[in-house]
Amino acid sequence: MRYAYSTPVHFIPDGKGIDKVDIRQLTGRNCCLDMTHLPQNSAITLATIAHREARDGEIAAKDIVLFRTGHDKSGVAVPIVPRL
Numbered sequence: 087m088r089y090a091y092s093t094p095v096h097f098i099p100d101g102k103g104i105d106k107v108d109i110r111q112l113t114g115r116n117c118c119l120d121m122t123h124l125p126q127n128s129a130i131t132l133a134t135i136a137h138r139e140a141r142d143g144e145i146a147a148k149d150i151v152l153f154r155t156g157h158d159k160s161g162v163a164v165p166i167v168p169r170l
Contacts, residue, residue: 116150124155 094101119138121130130153139145 114148114150115146116152117145118152118154120154122154122156
């Protein structure tokens, strides 16, 4: 399984690059959301995440969220729509 970290520079204007991210932000309590049910090339939206929270419980502030897409086997990236 591959893990990738999308730095803020990818989705926030003037966001930090990986060289500016405090390593302590990458460790801590986490949850892994199974998104393998999504069709290829579909987005992980706030509605998708809210549905998961309604079913499995709320994601706490400052939790590190990992998305299991299954696309590590196919090499296809899944777009994530952040809310700023």
